[in-house]
């Protein structure tokens with residue numbers, strides 16, 4: 487082995503160890519947060535007793551924790567694959583994990599010690615108006631935790647953007663803008679992983695900076711209540727950040743589909759002009775679509791709300807369509823042999839695609855005025871997050887664990903996750919269409935049937951995830967060279 491090879495293989499080992507650390511964190515936190523979710527569902531079903539005050543702490547921790555590890559899981563997928571094409575720093579990747587763990591500790595302390603229960607969206611001025619349930623310090627620890635996590639992601643996206651610029655010459659080139667508009671041959675365009683990582687960098691850097699602004703303003707308000715700012719402006723900033731961050735988790739995780747399915751089908755993922763155009767449009771739209779969270783705010787200018795509605799119909803669609811179509815054509819008649827990893831990433835595309843339908847419905851003003859604040863909302867976002875984004879991440883985990891890891895149980899894990907998860911989200915959607923409100927700790931007797939069906943589905947989904955995650959954790963005993 488020459489010196490250069492030795493350095494190269496050592497850096498691959500460090501990098502793989504870092505990806506494994508990310509996924510181990512994601513797996514463990516995902517299970518814990520699923521258990522918090524199950525606790526809420528069982529409480530709504532009146533199968534267990536949970537004090538309402540505690541319910542809202544649990545809801546806040548579940549929301550923040552899930553959004554956080556969705557980001558972390560997406561980052562693991564993105565970094566693992568994008569470093570095949572551009573130079574990236576392992577130190578910064580690890581730093582992001584450290585920032586994440588510090589932020590998560592602050593957030594958990596804020597909730598379970600400080601009692602913070604203002605929901606993950608920390609909507610101003612709620613953090614400063616606890617009605618005596620939590621202190622300013624509790625709310626501050628929560629928001630400081632989010633800031634710390636944001637700093638980590640900012641560093642990571644900037645480093646990847648630097649790597650992309652160093653190889654492709656600019657972010658426009660990383661996104662394939664010239665290919666999208668026919669100014670350069672399709673075959674010279676960036677690989678899908680690079681286009682997706684460019685989109686993630688552009689959107690999340692802007693979103694995180696906006697989030698930091700409103701977090702800092704809110705922190706000042708906590709300790710100097712005479713310092714106030716416009717609540718509607720604050721809501722705009724928060725949803726700009728929140729919408730972007732959670733959407734980008736999917737755009738990062740989808741790289742697993744682009745990279746893993748071709749391994750199974752022995753066919754490269756086809757990129758063409760439409761593919762690049764879809765990513766360019768999605769980059770523009772993810773940043774302008776957030777007003778669908780404000781459709782019921784009558785003080786918002788109507789023009790912005792109408793634009794928000796129209797962009798909601800359009801924004802998810804381009805990348806979703808090229809990905810769903812690409813996945814189908816990649817798989818069709820390829821003779822692919824299905825296993826748990828291939829099944830999960832494929833499920834991810836389907837869960838994402840199906841979840842967008844009720845989401846688009848809810849982004850339509852006349853529908854929103856009825857469905858807003860009902861369980862229709864957790865119904866649609868759990869579909870594309872649990873059965874979409876997380877399925878892609880679990881697929882990546884299962885793929886990295888490799889076939890050597892005990893695999894006879896893996897298909898059972900996939901089926902439990904799919905069947906349980908589907909039952910769970912359908913229970914939310916059905917309850918939503920019967921106008922059951924979301925974010926209610928205590929439910930009326932007429933709603934219990936939905937809650938109980940949802941609880942059973944959730945339990946099965948947790949069991950499925952447990953199998954897949956334990957299998958991944960067991961695989962960590964094998965040396966890194968064995969991982970793909």
Ligand code: HEM
Nearest residue numbers: 520523524526527549552556605606871872924925926944
């Ligand atoms: C077995 C898995 C899961 C269960 C049982 C579960 C359960 C729940 C429940 C009961 C709620 C409150 C619903 C209500 O408003 O009445 C909720 C809210 C939420 N969940 Fe989940 N969930 C699961 C997975 C996930 C995943 C995978 C994600 C994201 C990646 C997620 C993100 C959220 C968010 C953001 C909220 C909103 C919290 C809020 O309203 O502030 N959940 N979940």
Ligand SMILES: [Cu+2]
Nearest residue numbers: 729776778779
């Ligand atoms: Cu949104």
